[in-house]
Amino acid sequence: MDGDCLTAGDERVARVMLSRVVEPGDPAVGRWVREYGVEAVARDLSREGCDPPYLGGRAAGGFRGRAGGFDPVRALERFEAGGGRFVCPGEREWPTQLDDLGDARPVGLWVRGSPDLRLWALRSVAVVGARACTEYGAHVAGALGAGLAERGWIVVSGAAYGIDSAAHRGALAAGGATVAVLACGVDRVYPPGNAELIGRLAAQGLLVAELAPGEHPSRSRFILRNRVIAALTRGTVVVEAALRSGSLSTARQARRLGRITMGVPGPVTSAGSAGVHELLRDGAEVVTGAAHVAELVGRIGADLAPAARGPVTRRDRLSPVAARVLDALPGRGSVDGAWVARESGTERDEALGRLYELLSLGFVERKGDRWQLVPTGREHPIRW
Structure with missing residues (x-):
């Protein structure tokens, strides 16, 4: 449909439209929203025949092509009828730490699951890493997920194969809380092999996405998704990452945002840990267990890890x-x-x-x- 449904002044509907029309984290769109208002931008980008001067030479056709046939009101009603919700900046459930992203802040978040996203995010840690992880990496990630959950921390990751899955499963096995931030619509199961895990996350935790329901994942969307994981959490732990691993972008974004970045060292001969080792050389904190992570992201003096020592002999x-x-x-x-x-x-x-x-x-x-x-x-x- 065209942008006529946006003339009523409903900011939520406008943000729903933008979640379909624009790519996540587009700083130009964020600037337009800040300067001209979300309703005006959503109307301009979705209505045929409108060519706003602030586009600055960017083609409006691509935006309108994505808006074609999309009814934001109906999409929102259908999603809410299924038990989901759309959370907007300024609302009670909005995690205000996402505002640190500036003009790259999400226009809104589609959420599945009953817990309060803002409250869960207040005490959350990201655990990310390689999809093609080793048995060592999966073991460490699972132990971190379980250990953090036992200490009352929310484990945030991306529901991908490898380290992400191990961290989510570790938290769930410990009876803890975990959140998956997706690079597609929250109604899509991706990767397909994680259907059972994603179902458990929707039932026992939270699924979160910037993209409107029905949207598919892509390489660029995974990278853009990582900035949300970094901004949402108190700190990011990387478990196994090659030099070109996308999970390193989460850690770098976390550092830019002033969050704590951590890495689990692996064998120096392993290419799968080379990226983590470079991260550590650049100043990330070395962690080897949940106690170390909790000490770094927790309250000063209240979450200290026990001193490491060998066994006491007679x-x-x-x-x-x-x-x-x-x-x-x-x-x-x-x-x-x-x-x-x-x-x-x-x-x-x-x-x-x-x-x-x-x-x-x-x-x-x-x-x-x-x-x-x-x-x-x-x-x-x-x-x-």
Whole structure:
């Protein structure tokens, strides 16, 4: 239909029309909307015979060709009847962090799922990466999704094969919340192999898209979609990405927007992690688990990751003097107390006292007036 339905002054209808007529993230369209108003721009770009001067030489035919046969009022009614909704800037559910995109801000968002998008986005993290991921990458992404969900974070990704799917599934397996931002209409199942996952996301989480229902994905739309993932979340984690991976655009956009960018390192010999390693060289934060991510994106001082340390052994619990006395004993043979005192740099009585401590703990044994280490495997089963 033409743009006559937009003369009534309904901004929502105008934004629905623009979601069909323009490509996502077109900064020129965003500037026109800011300067002339969304209703005027939607009417101008969809009505035959209108050639507004602000187009600046851009052909209006392409816009009108996409508008042909599209009834925004009917499309909105049909979508809402199916349980979906269209969220506009300025409305209560609109995530205001998307306004950081400036003129590249979405004209609106088509949403499937009952949770409140704005509230979920307040505590969200993006987990993205390669479609053709390795078993290592899928394992890490799934663990991140589950770990973040267990900590109350919303996992945001793109529902693609590989890392995206693993992150979504990890969050769902942990009984957590997850959001998929699509590069097509929310009524389309893409990729087809993820039909079951996308169905679960619609039922248990949220599906979000800029493009009107029925719109198909394309290479450029995936890249444009990534800016929404970056802007919507508190930070972006990249798990496995080659040097030309599209997921790196999400991290770069996140950095430009002042969000936290993170990367999971992989084998230095893996081309599938080369992009992540370059991202880390450029200043992204190294993370190896959900605790690290939560510490970086969470409240200062409230979401600290536990300090990384190796396992504590029985020997680690010895006092410094007792450890020094133990170190003084030779690996083979026995020695007297005077020898231990001299080698450990302690007084003889002090050395003897520590030797008896070590005896009670099962580290040494006494042979007459001489001392020796207990052979490996024969230590006393003392728990302390």
